[in-house]
């Protein structure tokens with residue numbers, strides 16, 4: 001079996017490893033990098049649970065190979081809050097608006113919203129609703145997530161107006 005040496009920045013930690021060519025990024029993050037907050041549901045790119053930030057873009061980690069992430073900067077749900085425990089605004093909005101129940105889909109939802117907010121700064125409520133359509137949730141009925149999306153869009157617009 002041929003192994004490939006990779007080096008990936010995960011939540012600010014540089015992790016070097018020797019991996020099989022067929023190892024998915026999702027499995028690497030969970031099993032080799034200790035990021036079990038990256039949830040694997042369908043493992044076919046459908047549910048969105050495994051979404052991470054890949055060089056700033058929201059990406060489904062079940063659809064990538066770990067070797068494709070060599071040299072990349074990856075963010076997971078486990079690196080999103082501040083070191084003192086202060087929640088990221090997306091986490092805070094999801095909590096405030098009851099956007100989760102069992103939490104299985106939640107890391108992916110949060111990482112998608114955080115990536116879009118980071119990239120676009122003032123996305124509209126419609127834009128955030130649209131990106132949520134790529135995430136399957138079996139519990140919530142989505143209403144809390146949609147309220148969180150609305151709240152985040154308003155916060156972003158308000159912050160831009162104040163700047």
Ligand code: FES
Pocket residue numbers: 039040041042043044045046047048049050051060061062063
């Ligand atoms: S586990 Fe990756 S999209 Fe479902």
Ligand code: FES
Pocket residue numbers: 099100101102103104105106136137138139140
């Ligand atoms: S909160 Fe349970 S799957 Fe979404």
